[in-house]
Amino acid sequence: MKDASSHTRPVNLILLGPPGAGKGTQARMLEQRFGLVQLSTGDLLRGAVAAGTAAGKAAKAVMEAGELVSDEIVLAVLKDRLDAPDVAAGTILDGFPRTAAQAEALDALLAERGQKIDAVISLEVDDEAMVARVAGRFTCAACGEGYHDDFKPPSVAGVCDKCGGTEMIRRADDNAETVRTRLGAYHAQTAPLISYYASRKVLTRVPAMGAIDDIARDLGAIIGKVTAGT
Numbered sequence: 001m002k003d004a005s006s007h008t009r010p011v012n013l014i015l016l017g018p019p020g021a022g023k024g025t026q027a028r029m030l031e032q033r034f035g036l037v038q039l040s041t042g043d044l045l046r047g048a049v050a051a052g053t054a055a056g057k058a059a060k061a062v063m064e065a066g067e068l069v070s071d072e073i074v075l076a077v078l079k080d081r082l083d084a085p086d087v088a089a090g091t092i093l094d095g096f097p098r099t100a101a102q103a104e105a106l107d108a109l110l111a112e113r114g115q116k117i118d119a120v121i122s123l124e125v126d127d128e129a130m131v132a133r134v135a136g137r138f139t140c141a142a143c144g145e146g147y148h149d150d151f152k153p154p155s156v157a158g159v160c161d162k163c164g165g166t167e168m169i170r171r172a173d174d175n176a177e178t179v180r181t182r183l184g185a186y187h188a189q190t191a192p193l194i195s196y197y198a199s200r201k202v203l204t205r206v207p208a209m210g211a212i213d214d215i216a217r218d219l220g221a222i223i224g225k226v227t228a229g230t
């Protein structure tokens with residue numbers, strides 16, 4: 001199903017949730033349908049680490065420890081990406097904002113562009129299940145499609161369903177100990193944004209412990225209403 005033509009101005013959505021909540025999985029399933037671009041600060045930072053930029057060098061050890069990278073570095077990386085022409089129709093923000101300072105900076109960055117946050121979706125999950133989700137995750141090295149050993153294996157073992165790539169990679173921070181640190185960082189620094197966006201009347205809470213396709217259907221219904229009103 002494709003609803004890409006249903007919005008006439010840029011639409012910006014935030015997916016909030018702890019590590020393993022399914023932010024990346026859902027953003028990738030929904031971006032094409034709604035003509036939006038998934039914008040993951042985790043992916044941008046991993047790209048900076050791989051490219052060996054100054055930002056990447058500063059972020060590497062922090063990410064491997066499961067702590068949050070400084071607001072200054074994250075905002076610099078995000079700002080560059082927001083200026084790219086392909087995001088002009090709008091974004092699904094995945095893993096950003098993660099602190100109150102980032103949320104305020106995002107408002108300012110969007111206002112400069114005549115845009116705003118249209119909806120924030122909080123994926124509600126159980127922490128303990130997130131450890132198993134993250135520890136079983138792997139991605140296609142060629143196209144970035146995400147998989148899971150038990151919950152979302154490729155149709156043919158070792159071969160990407162999307163692009164046919166055969167090299168699969170696992171993230172350095174996807175081990176049980178680091179996931180617990182990342183969960184702690186989420187609850188201390190990011191979860192307060194749920195009430196911040198609730199008070200602005202843009203928040204929807206979505207139970208996200210069910211099957212991937214069922215959650216995509218629920219999110220699609222919410223995003224469809226948002227884009228239809230623009």
Ligand code: AP5
Pocket residue numbers: 017018019020021022023024025026040041042043045062063064066067068069070071074094095096097098102133134136137138146147148149151152173182208209210211212215
């Ligand atoms: P980031 O890359 O953003 O990681 P994260 O927030 O920890 O989120 P994940 O990617 O682990 O989880 P996800 O919700 O996307 O889950 P997924 O869909 O893959 O950040 C990494 C690091 O970068 C941070 O720790 C920090 O250091 C730094 N960073 C990034 N942004 C930052 C910022 N703004 N400020 C400061 N620092 C920042 O799903 C997980 C697995 O579960 C997959 O295998 C999937 O197939 C499976 N799965 C998904 N949904 C389901 C389901 N419903 N049922 C069963 N399995 C499922």
